Amino acid sequence: MNPELINSIIAAGVVGAGGAGFPTHVKLGAQAEYIIINAAECEPLIRVDQELLTHYTADILEGLNKIVQETGAVKGFIAIKEKHQDVIKRLNEAIGNDQGIEVFPLKDFYPAGDEQITVYEVLKKAVPKGGIPLNVGCIVCNVETVLNVNRACQGKPVTTTFVTITGEVNRPATYCLPIGMSYKKALELCGVDTLEGKVGIDGGPMMGKLITDFDAPITKTTKAIILLNVDSLLIQEKTKKMEQVLKQSRIACIQCQKCTDLCPRDLLGHDVKPHIVMRIANYGLSDFSGMKTALGCSECGACELYACPNGLSPRRVNIMIKQEMAKAGIKIDKAVEPKQPSAMIDYRKIPVKRLIERIGIKKYDVKAPLQKFDQPVERVVVPLKQHLGTAATAVVEKGMMVSEGTLIGKIANGNLGANVHASISGIIQEISSESITIEAQGGKV
Known part of the structure; x- marks a missing residue:
């Protein structure tokens, strides 16, 4: 293990650039085969x-090679959809005869x-329920995370994040933006001059979170800002109250099991049965008998936004049950x-084109160049x-x-977390337990 690489990653504050933002130095501190x-x-x-x-090909490949060497892996894979032929061609040309990357x-x-x-698609190995890729000898990294690892080795801390801005905007685009910039200012870059009647999503349309305050800042994990009309199908689904979700379930769930049939985690062998959770919830039972199946839910939304013929929300019910079980200290039984x-895993994949049609966002499926x-x-x-x-x-x-x-926030030794750096030059205007405000000299609040 190369302590210099890990120390560089710690110093730079590198975290997973998507999802929960898991500190990268912890992930890369393990040995892996792939x-x-x-x-x-x-x-x-x-x-x-x-x-x-496309634009940082060499840097990303260099970062991947460093990670492969650090973890002792025998090979590095770049898993990308085959429809991106131009990108794949560029990657293969850059990889050349390097047998360590594919x-x-x-x-x-x-x-x-x-x-x-x-992991299953690339290695045909199923990560156990409640487990992580390392359980099958693998470490998975986000593209931007690998780029940030390479930059960390050059002494560059994480001060920016790449964000796709799309939806109800004049000019869909992808930008490299300073961390801490507001959603509102980011949207203005794409020609948005009013937010009246609009709702934003931080992340993808399926798993992204609703933006409740456009003045709030973007973070290291912000990968997209999607602006939609308040009356759009997707926003209507995402803004349903839990009382409405449960009421609709009791009235309209016909136990067709389509939510389970198309559940990606159940197909992987994780025994996730959203239709059973719906059935139990519909009876209003107060105990958790039979509900532990919800703990394996990845919250991908396939059940509620694609599978259910009646437009119900098994994911929302699963999330509610998971939260209640967490309060009760109930966890996944990994001994099972x-x-x-x-056997149907290759036949029940959800086509993205059909999904886009189903959730009403086809007109936004356009390029967003850097x-x-x-x-x-x-x-x-x-x-x-973050x-x-x-x-x-x-x-x-x-x-x-x-x-x-400049380092403005440091993680204490031994704690799980990441350092935080100034994303612009200026004066520290405010410090709270949650954030640090920096104003450029001569800037306006």
Whole structure:
């Protein structure tokens, strides 16, 4: 193991650039047989991975090689959908005769980017329920994470994030933006001058979270900002109250089992049965007998936004049950003998084109090319917790001058977390337990 690489990653504050933001130095501190760059980008409308692999090909391959060497892996894979032929051609030309790296083409289905699905597609190994890819000798990394690892080795901390901005915008595009910039300012780059009647999603349309405050900051894990009309089908589904979800379930669930038939995790052999959870919830039972199946839910949304013929929300019910079981201290029983993947796993993949039609976003399925961001940023609010684990502790004081890249939040030794850096040069205006506000000299609030 190379302590210099790990120390560089820690110093730079590198975390998983998508999902929960797991600290990368912890993930790469293990030994693995295979490394997979997850470039599936299975969520519709997001274009970040494609743009990065096109414009930063050499840097990403260099980062992957460093990770392969660090973990002792025998091979590194780049899992990308086969429809991206131009990107694949570029990658293969850059890889040349390097036998240690291979491009693995994926079919265009959802959720190909679920890391456990990606592992199965590439290696034909099923990660056990409640487990992680390392259980089958594999580490999975996001494309931007690998780029940030390579930059960390050059002494460059994570101060920006690549974001696809699309939906109800004039000019869909992908930008490299300073962390802490507001959603509103980011949307203005694409010609949005009013947010009246609009709702935003941070992330993909399926698993992304609703933006409740457009003045809130983007973080290391922000990969997309999707702006939709408040009356769109997708927003109507995502804004249903839990009382409405349960009422509709009791009235309309016909126990057809389609939610289970198309559940990616159940097909993987994880024994996730959303139709059973729906059945039990419909009877209003207060105990958790039979509900532990919900713990394996990946919350991909395939059951509610694609499978259910009556437009019900098994995912929302699963999430509710998972939260209640977490409060009760109930966890996945990892001692249970794992099942083999279903014989139907290759026949029940959800075509992305059909999914886009189903959730009403076809008109937004357009290119969002990488654009240069060269506008001055007057103010950023940098969260101290942009990662899984504990928040970083401020190491600056109000009124201090900082430069872009200055360490402003440090994670305590031994804690799970990541360092945080200034994303612009300026003056520390405010420090709270949650964030640090920096204002450029002469900037406006």
